[in-house]
């Protein structure tokens with residue numbers, strides 16, 4: 377058995393703390409539904425909890441997350457795959473891009489936590505794939521469609537002054553995916569039932585955006601003789617934001633940005649060919 381490549385105390389999570397958040401007192405401060413084939417952005421203040429709910433049937437959602445104060449800090453899907461897992465669930469974190477590299481959120485509750493791996497190796501809440509978009513769609517089908525997740529997210533973030541260039545690789549919430557025996561990406565029908573949820577704790581002030589995928593629960597083939605418009609398998613997704621009891625937050629603080637100072641060797645060392653040491657003009661010890 378090969379150990380996970382990434383280990384260390386920085387990856388440890390205080391499970392008792394997050395269990396307390398998941399099960400403790402809370403007050404709902406925001407509650408809305410995202411209709412089919414649309415997107416919406418909303419804020420989740422640091423120390424609050426956000427719950428995504430499949431309100432009346434299975435539906436895949438494409439989630440983007442930014443630091444509300446600085447949109448250059450946003451979800452880093454590929455590194456999160458490595459630091460956590462390719463499919464996330466309770467106690468996993470979503471990590472932010474460089475040079476920030478800190479948790480944006482921690483998953484606190486997931487009613488689909490026990491789903492998978494299924495008989496095909498499928499798991500839910502996918503970081504392997506990304507959002508559907510009109511560019512790839514046009515390339516593969518020759519047709520234009522303006523309500524892919526990428527476009528839904530573009531419209532969703534516009535009121536916050538963000539653009540298409542801010543939309544990034546997503547967490548595919550409620551989406552069941554995996555890799556085939558020959559290492560190709562597959563998607564399966566979403567297993568969520570009405571009332572299933574995926575809930576997370578905001579480690580910093582967040583801007584979130586979610587698209588209700590136009591593929592709905594992804595039970596209708598995208599290609600081949602059975603392909604058709606899957607609008608009948610599309611459902612809304614509910615969003616709830618909660619303030620948690622302040623007593624539950626005792627001892628918690630927002631994570632610090634990465635400790636590395638960002639030198640990148642841009643300040644040239646003064647090489648001294650007469651010794652085996654180099655001298656860093658910044659005054660650090662030779663190394």
Ligand SMILES: [Zn+2]
Pocket residue numbers: 438507508524525526588589590591
């Ligand atoms: Zn989509």
